[in-house]
Amino acid sequence: xxxxxxxxxxxxxxxxxxxxxxxxxxxxxxxxxxxxxxxxxxxxxxxxxxxxxxxxxxxxxxxxxxxxxxxxxxxxxxxxxxxxxxxxxxxxxxxxxxxxxxxxxxxxxxxxxxxxxxxxxxxxxxxxxxxxxxxxxxxxxxxxxxxxxxxxxxxxxxxxxxxxxxxxxxxxxxxxxxxxxxxxxxxxxxxxxxxxxxxxxxxxxxxxxxxxxxxxxxxxxxxxxxxxxxxxxxxxxxxxxxxxxxxxxxxxxxxxxxxxxxxxxxxxxxxxxxxxxxxxxxxxxxxxxxxxxxxxxxxxxxxxxxxxxxxxxxxxxxxxxxxxxxxxxxxxxxxxxxxxxxxxxxxxxxxxxxxxxxxxxxxxxxxxxxxxxxxxxxxxxxxxxxxxxxxxxxxxxxxxxxxxxxxxxxxxxxxxxxxxxxxxxxxxxxxxxxxxxxxxx
Amino acid sequence: xxxxxxxxxxxxxxxxxxxxxxxxxxxxxxxxxxxxxxxxxxxxxxxxxxxxxxxxxxxxxxxxxxxxxxxxxxxxxxxxxxxxxxxxxxxxxxxxxxxxxxxxxxxxxxxxxxxxxxxxxxxxxxxxxxxxxxxxxxxxxxxxxxxxxxxxxxxxxxxxxxxxxxxxxxxxxxxxxxxxxxxxxxxxxxxxxxxxxxxxxxxxxxxxxxxxxxxxxxxxxxxxxxxxxxxxxxxxxxxxxxxxxxxxxxxxxxxxxxxxxxxxxxxxxxxxxxxxxxxxxxxxxxxxxxxxxxxxxxxxxxxxxxxxxxxxxxxxxxxxxxxxxxxxxxxxxxxxxxxxxxxxxxxxxxxxxxxxxxxxxxxxxxxxxxxxxxxxxxxxxxxxxxxxxxxxxxxxxxxxxxxxxxxxxxxxxxxxxxxxxxxxxxxxxxxxxxxxxxxxx
Numbered sequence: 001x002x003x004x005x006x007x008x009x010x011x012x013x014x015x016x017x018x019x020x021x022x023x024x025x026x027x028x029x030x031x032x033x034x035x036x037x038x039x040x041x042x043x044x045x046x047x048x049x050x051x052x053x054x055x056x057x058x059x060x061x062x063x064x065x066x067x068x069x070x071x072x073x074x075x076x077x078x079x080x081x082x083x084x085x086x087x088x089x090x091x092x093x094x095x096x097x098x099x100x101x102x103x104x105x106x107x108x109x110x111x112x113x114x115x116x117x118x119x120x121x122x123x124x125x126x127x128x129x130x131x132x133x134x135x136x137x138x139x140x141x142x143x144x145x146x147x148x149x150x151x152x153x154x155x156x157x158x159x160x161x162x163x164x165x166x167x168x169x170x171x172x173x174x175x176x177x178x179x180x181x182x183x184x185x186x187x188x189x190x191x192x193x194x195x196x197x198x199x200x201x202x203x204x205x206x207x208x209x210x211x212x213x214x215x216x217x218x219x220x221x222x223x224x225x226x227x228x229x230x231x232x233x234x235x236x237x238x239x240x241x242x243x244x245x246x247x248x249x250x251x252x253x254x255x256x257x258x259x260x261x262x263x264x265x266x267x268x269x270x271x272x273x274x275x276x277x278x279x280x281x282x283x284x285x286x287x288x289x290x291x292x293x294x295x296x297x298x299x300x301x302x303x304x305x306x307x308x309x310x311x312x313x314x315x316x317x318x319x320x321x322x323x324x325x326x327x328x329x330x331x332x333x334x335x336x337x338x339x340x341x342x343x344x345x346x347x348x349x350x351x352x353x354x355x356x357x358x359x360x361x362x363x364x365x366x367x368x369x370x371x372x373x374x375x376x377x378x379x380x381x382x383x384x385x386x387x388x389x390x391x392x393x394x395x396x397x398x399x400x401x402x403x404x405x406x407x408x409x410x411x412x413x414x415x416x417x418x419x420x421x422x423x424x425x426x427x428x429x430x431x432x433x434x435x436x437x438x439x440x441x
Numbered sequence: 442x443x444x445x446x447x448x449x450x451x452x453x454x455x456x457x458x459x460x461x462x463x464x465x466x467x468x469x470x471x472x473x474x475x476x477x478x479x480x481x482x483x484x485x486x487x488x489x490x491x492x493x494x495x496x497x498x499x500x501x502x503x504x505x506x507x508x509x510x511x512x513x514x515x516x517x518x519x520x521x522x523x524x525x526x527x528x529x530x531x532x533x534x535x536x537x538x539x540x541x542x543x544x545x546x547x548x549x550x551x552x553x554x555x556x557x558x559x560x561x562x563x564x565x566x567x568x569x570x571x572x573x574x575x576x577x578x579x580x581x582x583x584x585x586x587x588x589x590x591x592x593x594x595x596x597x598x599x600x601x602x603x604x605x606x607x608x609x610x611x612x613x614x615x616x617x618x619x620x621x622x623x624x625x626x627x628x629x630x631x632x633x634x635x636x637x638x639x640x641x642x643x644x645x646x647x648x649x650x651x652x653x654x655x656x657x658x659x660x661x662x663x664x665x666x667x668x669x670x671x672x673x674x675x676x677x678x679x680x681x682x683x684x685x686x687x688x689x690x691x692x693x694x695x696x697x698x699x700x701x702x703x704x705x706x707x708x709x710x711x712x713x714x715x716x717x718x719x720x721x722x723x724x725x726x727x728x729x730x731x732x733x734x735x736x737x738x739x740x741x742x743x744x745x746x747x748x749x750x751x752x753x754x755x756x757x758x759x760x761x762x763x764x765x766x767x768x769x770x771x772x773x774x775x776x777x778x779x780x781x782x783x784x785x786x787x788x789x790x791x792x793x794x795x796x797x798x799x800x801x802x803x804x805x806x807x808x809x810x811x812x813x814x815x816x817x818x819x820x821x822x823x824x825x826x827x828x829x830x831x832x833x834x835x836x837x838x839x840x841x842x843x844x845x846x847x848x849x850x851x852x853x854x855x856x857x858x859x860x861x862x863x864x865x866x867x868x869x870x871x872x873x874x875x876x877x878x879x880x881x882x
Binding site for chain 2: 027031032098110152284302
């Protein structure tokens, strides 16, 4: 008899990152990186757990936790085999719940919650297979991979047969690319120098450090003040020299006309891409920004689902697709997005950072190289050097590249002592802050 | 000194509508119409309250309630004057919270929660002015109305000056149109005959009743089974004759190719519009459906925000804009959408039904006629005859028209005894169902 998923434990975990302006950008000046964190437990003798999370930036993390709890009946009490043995069906049951879909559909907190649970199930499934998620996926035949995907609303751009064609075309080199990833890892870029709240001195120092560490690309947050951004871009360019790519990121701050003006002013310093120039919902505005100025356009970390990614590709609105491991409904929907990007020949450069996003998304990028796009051309995974110490299998960066993870699962497990310390609002880290705030009053 | 908003009470209210298949459609076969219901109380001697709600269809209503609570610090403890005296600023503070926006932005449960609170504040503001919301709005000068709007992300289609032009152009006839609305109301259509779970007999009987009641348009839910839909459409057409409009509604069931095939099969029975043919996020697919078959296209009840409405208009994807009073961030964002529709010359035909949606949205349609579009051409408000008995100022339909509401406020107040009876999970209606379910086991 199949073991059962006996428990779906949900935790509100927050890190007080706003204290040091780590992660500060033009729209999110004071993020407290947080996770609505879920642990699946089973009654199997192997004792394996599935870990996953919604990433948020503080307030509202409790709403994400409530959304995960609302989906619990699709998971708790279910036979493990019915879930990990039918990962496509499980994913569709979560995202198509006939009452919960009213709160989306396919967007916002309920969709992120479906992603947290889907990713937790993938963590469990890969552990049971004894493989890291990227290798677990890269070992599947094309027919099994397309069964994972929900093709609803994307068949005007990609249907099952076309997806199979993409995956079959990538079969010949798969084993060699898996071996290459194990030997050499996957290229990364770093955003650590560029947070908007950092001083010029810190920016220059960290930019130089990034080059010394082997990164070929850095990223600067911009969009709050044009004169500041011109100065910071000039300083960064002087610090890294002409051979290093500098991407810039407006974090949705602009309308179309703002974007066109701002990017003309920055053009002399050769920005590599402009990321999130405007609303993540605005396909037509991204197309207008791409057409109206010379810098390449990237977006995706806030794109709600495969339907919006599909349109960004159909409209020729982006040069780079930036998947996020914890925004859409987990591994399955990201496979749909990887296939769409491959169909349109657009490179995927994943968003990461936050807490745990690097750990997760490296698996998806490596699967993309091994089994979908088969290419590293123009591909880099974002890297930010915060909060990895809280994970039991943290990412490893060497010479500006992600080393391929080897531990079974999704690298999603936070250390038990980190969970205990950062529980909100009653963990010791938050109780101490609350006491300090009271003393100050 | 200004009074203070002393309390933001949040209630989880659910109606067991799935028992009779009221509201059943191709994607939502078993809705329990629900409200995450909010009451603002102040310490003003007038004792006035502000009422608002998120509409949901059951599961997840508690997530919407949690989202309202997450926004509470923007409301509770604030001076009433700082809120009702700056309705534009208040609205932007809610939707731009620097941490909560990560959960959207501008979509999903957190955005709906911003709508519930915004609408509750409008209810309070209009009561303090002694006017129904539609008349309160229709008495404002254009300069005050544009201050209510968040133009971020829409200036490529509509900026403040263009919005002012629209409102100023409608000034001359305003008073006459207000008088006309008070005398004759606003045209309606009814969806009551067309729920997917109803028998053919019930469909025919209710369709005939609708015509007898003075409606010039009815609507049928379709999209689950083509043969069934052809039969139901034929029966409805035979029941109402050629002079009554029959709209059809697929509730997001299709991809583009499905929509084109289905609508060809129904075309002989002259459908008036096809509503929600596909994903509400899919601007390009709506444009393809509009271009690929002869029936007019309507959508909007699940469109997340003004940015997506803007693109539907820019892309020529819709013939009718269907605003919903409780999906976007309340009155303010709906004013942005009304102005966008007016700019593109597309009529607004509001979505209603559920619980309380008719009560709210009539105010927005009447404001549109009085002060924005200045036209009734092609305009109708949806009407569904469920659950109005739970409101203290229910809509009044006469001869197929909404009578203009006269009570101060937003017609949003549910009867206290209805709130008490339908509280979930511990109100008597739900306790009784739970007991019955236990007995059956």
